Amino acid sequence: MVAAIAVSSPNSTLCHNPIYFPDPRSNFVGGFLKGTTLCLNLKPKQLQTRVLSNVVVASSTSTTSVTTTSNASGRFYFNFTGFPFPLGPFLNRSTIRTEAVKGQIWLFEQEQALGFSNVSTNIRMTVIKLKSGGLWVHAPIAPTNECIQLIKELDAPVEYIVLPTFAYEHKIFVGPFSRKFPLAQVWVAPRQWSWPLNLPLEFFGIFRAKTLKDEDLSTPWAGEIEQKVLSSPEVGIGPYVEAAFYHKPSRTLLVTDAVIFVPRQPPECISKESLLASAKNGLAVKILSKGKEVSDEPVVDNKSNRQKGWERMVLQILFLGPSNLLEPNATFGQMSQKLIVSPIVKTLVFNKVPEKVRDWVDSISQDWNFKRIIPAHFAAPINASRSDFQAAFAFLDEFVGDRYASWPSLSLLLSSFKGKAASYFPPDDMRTLSSLDQFLVSVGAVKKTVSGRKQ
Secondary structure, three states: OEEEEEEOOOOOOOOOOOOEOOOOOOOHHHOOOOOEEEEEEOOOOOOEEEEEOOEEEEEOOOOOOEEOOOOHHHHEOOOOOOOOOOEEOOOEOOEEEEEEEOOOEEEEEEEEEEOOOOOEEEEEEEEEEOOOOOEEEEOOOOOOHHHHHHHHOOOOOEEEEEEOEOOHHHHOOHHHHHHHOOOOEEEEOOOOOOOOOOOOHHHHOOOOOEEOOOOOOOOOOOOOEEEEEEEEOOOEOOOEEEEEEEEOOOOEEEOOOOOEEOOOOOOOOOOHHHHHHHHOOOHHHHHOOOOOOOOOOOOOOOHHHHHHHHHHHHHHHHHOOOOOOOOOHHHHHHHOOOEEOOHHHHHHHHOOOHHHHHHHHHHHHHHOOOOEEEOOOOOOOEOOOHHHHHHHOHHHHHHHOOOOOOOOOHHHHHHHHHHHHHOOOOHHHHHHHHHHHHHHHHOOOEOOEEOOEEO
8 A cells, every 4th residue: 555656857767657657749648747657556596496305495506597787877766655665775776687497487686675674575577488589577677777688688579568466566667667668568467456546557657458367368478378367356455466377388387476485595686785784683673572682782794694684574574573583593494495375465365265265276286287486576486396386375274174075195195284384374473463464354454254264
């Protein structure tokens, strides 16, 4: 739930977000100042993984290559997004490019910070080269000069730009990114929504966009990339929408926020300044210290403090208010190095519409024989199977009951066994999130669940 205003000059890489007035000659609202924008939106390692003994673990072996440009000025990007969750960095975004599947899939990552806090994570754009020779872009990131140059180095035209979700942190970049590639078709997930006003896509700087449909075989990429859309308007104040994609040649599943894999080490795109700022014992640490004495000593730049900063970031992202930020390593160890559904998404969204989520997960698992998963945050690619994906959603069984009349297969038994571990979140760390859920239910903002069953 964000309101944002950004103004730029025609020659800058400043944020060009909705409402966008692209040219003085435009008939849209009579034409206005070129490059003026207004936003009203909703929502608030390079590691690889492989499956060993039916457990998803981090791996240091990789054929991926990391590429960045050395021109720091190419990283400038102004993106101030207002109350209540401004998204940083506000002026400088470094882009890291990795080759996930040789000659076919590339990952582009930037740091994304939550407002003026010390909490950052990575946000990921995935680019797939189609048989046509063109590029298919999933979940665009900030189109800095550096980012655009790294795309151009792939020496292929951008043919399609895809917004796979309604989520604000991904939607905000689609308009400005698409204007860098005016010949590309823009496709967006259905039920795009903003608060407090439900505005049309044009107000987000997204023009002439086509809508993604569930299992649509008429898309121009259908022969190579299939799609399944989870669209649920029943969650609460707004819908939850996410499109999953399956790249058949590489057997790769693409999701946005459905699952994550928290790496032990921080992503390369997160700056050391952000990590060290998170390692400082500020007010949040003092409050969430379980009554222990908190030191005010300066934080020196070393590996230990950078790691502490990363662990604190992760716990705040996953739980909002974890039980202990002073010593985060125990909970971090439980939440990292495995495929999971984020506690926030699980509690505020998926628990509310378990039947729809289960049908979506089952359809993905039955129809797509993937061997890796690429989410939009944290680690990727994750070498994981269909049973690993199902295991991350094992918590849904509490809400939908038994879905299999016949004797379960070995893979399902393994999925169930792993799912118990993947779905376990420390109760102490869940208290803040549970209290928030109860509050949102009490004011009618989200759907209610009672005693493990949806109501």
